[in-house]
Amino acid sequence: MNRLNRVCATVALVAGMVGVSVESRAADLEVVINGLRDHGGTVRAFIWKGEEDFRDYAKATHSTRFNSRPGRAVLAFSGLEPGQYAIMVYHDEDNDQELDRFLGMIPTEGWALSNNPKITGRPAFEDAAVTIEDPGAQIVVRMVY
Numbered sequence: 630m631n632r633l634n635r636v637c638a639t640v641a642l643v644a645g646m647v648g649v650s651v652e653s654r655a656a657d658l659e660v661v662i663n664g665l666r667d668h669g670g671t672v673r674a675f676i677w678k679g680e681e682d683f684r685d686y687a688k689a690t691h692s693t694r695f696n697s698r699p700g701r702a703v704l705a706f707s708g709l710e711p712g713q714y715a716i717m718v719y720h721d722e723d724n725d726q727e728l729d730r731f732l733g734m735i736p737t738e739g740w741a742l743s744n745n746p747k748i749t750g751r752p753a754f755e756d757a758a759v760t761i762e763d764p765g766a767q768i769v770v771r772m773v774y
Contacts, residue, residue, distance in 0.1 A: 656711055657764045660704040662718055664772040666739060667699035670722035674704055677715050680754030690714070697722070715757035716743040718770055741770035 660674060675689040682688035691706050697720060719728040720739035729737045734750070742748075742757040759768055 655707065655764070656709045656761045656766055657705065657707045658709055658714075658761055659765075659767040660706070660716055660718070660743075661767065661769040662702045662704070662741060662772065663700075663769060664739075664741075664774075665697060665699055665702060665720065666772070666774060667697055668720070668722045670697050670720060670724050670738075671695065672697050672702065672718060672720050673726075674716065674718045676706060676709070677717075677754070678710065678712055680715075680758075683715055683754040683757075684717070684751070694721075709761050711760075711762045713758045713760050714743070715754050716759070716768065716770065717741070717757070718772070720772065720774075736773075739772045739774040741772045743768050743770060745769075745771050 658676075662672070662674075665672065671694050673694045674692065675686055676691040677683045677685075677688070678690045686692070691709070693704060693706075695702065718741040719736070721727070722738050723729065728740060731737050742752055743759045744757050746752065746756040748756055
């Protein structure tokens with residue numbers, strides 16, 4: 630038994646002796662994506678906890694992808710620790726695994742951020758930050774093309 634497991638077992642045992650329940654809280658999040666256009670390609674979604682790694686796809690807390698289809702899509706993520714998150718979705722129409730940009734700045738493929746902010750320039754974490762505390766949370770994002 631590693632040290633972390635021993636500590637958790639000890640805390641659970643002591644908590645049980647004094648009548649306190651110990652449970653880990655994990656939230657589930659449903660992300661509703663509205664306004665998808667069907668131009669083929671893949672839709673990619675990323676979730677970051679905290680601003681330090683925001684926009685670095687490799688450091689996303691959770692990510693997923695699916696084949697594009699027109700209209701609406703619903704994604705489900707589970708096991709999120711309570712806290713602040715930013716969600717980004719983009720429609721990778723040419724399947725190059727990047728959000729294509731004109732002059733390196735203006736997206737030429739569809740994109741969405743949690744909170745649906747109106748932004749100019751690179752988005753900041755606080756533009757898209759949402760607080761997830763309870764299981765069953767839902768956010769709706771609107772694709773911008």
